Amino acid sequence: MNDKILVVDDEESLRLTMKLKLKAAGFEVEVAEDGEAAIEKLRGQKFDAVLLDINMPRMSGIEALGIIRQQFPQTEAIMLTGFADFSTAIECLKNGARDYLVKPIDTTELITRLKSLLRSKSSEQALFEVQRQYSSIFLNDMLGPLKEMRSSLEKVLKLKGKSETAQREKLIEDVHDRCDKMAKEIQLLLDFSHTEIEKKTSEGVSINTTELAERLKQLREKIK
Amino acid sequence: MNVNQKDIIRYQYKFEFERSPEINFDVDLDANSLVLVGEDNAPRPDWTKLKFNQCENCPLSSDVEYCPVAVNLARIVEKFRDDVSFESTVVTVKTKERTFVKKTTLQKGIASIIGLFMTTSNCPIMDKLRPMARFHLPFATSVETFFRSISTYLTAQFLLSRKGKEPDWTLAKLLDYYKAINTVNKGMSNRLAKASERDANVNAVVILHSFGDGISYFIQDGLEEIEPMFSVFFENEENPIQGTANPPH
Numbered sequence: 001m002n003d004k005i006l007v008v009d010d011e012e013s014l015r016l017t018m019k020l021k022l023k024a025a026g027f028e029v030e031v032a033e034d035g036e037a038a039i040e041k042l043r044g045q046k047f048d049a050v051l052l053d054i055n056m057p058r059m060s061g062i063e064a065l066g067i068i069r070q071q072f073p074q075t076e077a078i079m080l081t082g083f084a085d086f087s088t089a090i091e092c093l094k095n096g097a098r099d100y101l102v103k104p105i106d107t108t109e110l111i112t113r114l115k116s117l118l119r120s121k122s123s124e125q126a127l128f129e130v131q132r133q134y135s136s137i138f139l140n141d142m143l144g145p146l147k148e149m150r151s152s153l154e155k156v157l158k159l160k161g162k163s164e165t166a167q168r169e170k171l172i173e174d175v176h177d178r179c180d181k182m183a184k185e186i187q188l189l190l191d192f193s194h195t196e197i198e199k200k201t202s203e204g205v206s207i208n209t210t211e212l213a214e215r216l217k218q219l220r221e222k223i224k
Numbered sequence: 225m226n227v228n229q230k231d232i233i234r235y236q237y238k239f240e241f242e243r244s245p246e247i248n249f250d251v252d253l254d255a256n257s258l259v260l261v262g263e264d265n266a267p268r269p270d271w272t273k274l275k276f277n278q279c280e281n282c283p284l285s286s287d288v289e290y291c292p293v294a295v296n297l298a299r300i301v302e303k304f305r306d307d308v309s310f311e312s313t314v315v316t317v318k319t320k321e322r323t324f325v326k327k328t329t330l331q332k333g334i335a336s337i338i339g340l341f342m343t344t345s346n347c348p349i350m351d352k353l354r355p356m357a358r359f360h361l362p363f364a365t366s367v368e369t370f371f372r373s374i375s376t377y378l379t380a381q382f383l384l385s386r387k388g389k390e391p392d393w394t395l396a397k398l399l400d401y402y403k404a405i406n407t408v409n410k411g412m413s414n415r416l417a418k419a420s421e422r423d424a425n426v427n428a429v430v431i432l433h434s435f436g437d438g439i440s441y442f443i444q445d446g447l448e449e450i451e452p453m454f455s456v457f458f459e460n461e462e463n464p465i466q467g468t469a470n471p472p473h
Contacts, residue, residue, distance in 0.1 A: 017438030083423035104433035
């Protein structure tokens, strides 16, 4: 299914031109003439991204951005400004807009930035899904050794006599080894998370969830 | 320039606001050349100099001191330099034949008049749009502007073919013209951004830029939407003289 974009601008010619351009680039496009109309549209349909003019009557782009971030967090926002008012644009970025473009907008730049944003968004969603699926599996993997360590420590507490020193030391050594192994497992997971996933999402590179799941599976086997 | 009063085409623009006095502009064009007249004594602030943010594709030689488009825009730009694009205004445009009135945004009103100023400035690139000034349609929608633009171009091609020259019925050159025109629009928006405190002037040029930007997409996809309106021509292609039995009222 094509990504769905909402174009919000009070000027009819800009709405129509952007609609024509984005449709030609393969997006599904709806338009709204101001912030209020945009919120109405967002209540009725799901959009992947909204292109939001800053200066509009009735409800400005900045006001609309606040509502979108609160009520429709899955919809990304790119701000459009007719004037190179960078302080306002930076304010928008602080308030959750993902990007901003200065009008007149270059078509290639618009399409490139939009595609990059949506790719990054889809990667983040994929990552979230993989994390959700695998976090329970990994937690389970950690729970087994923890239970064993607890059982060993309980045995240690029961061994009080001098004659049992050797047995006690063996149990403590066993717990120590298990702790070491768990620390290594956690470190491996952290390394994987930092180097592979964060790098990819920050560069806007799409994550192949099947590939990611396979790599996680291999890592798990390796840890075992 | 001395032009006889009867050879003048005049567009009288009036901007009315709720909280400030009305602003008037007369746009006088030489009826034959369609060049703006009466701007010889117009103000020439620094930003009208050719070298000030000169357009990337400017064909004018370095001995030209002022940008002709910027000079034509100076009066209006200075007037609206502190205004916001979406301010509400009632714009009245009077011509000899009729009067247009529209409650609109300031950016739309300015876009309408600066479109006239830009195309009648003698800029070698904007010149291609000059015939449209004769058939100026204030506050035109995008589709109306695309249609006027394509119609004007096709009329020019017909006149060209009557002179025994090779016409371009594919509209390919029209897209080339608009590519160059949009470079000027972009250059002008950069120039006006430096000359203005608020966004009304810049956004007006952005509107004109959007027409130029959208025309190739309109030819590609938008023409299909208006094609059914022309079906009568396709139906009677074999025998165009007969027409329909019951013409619409």
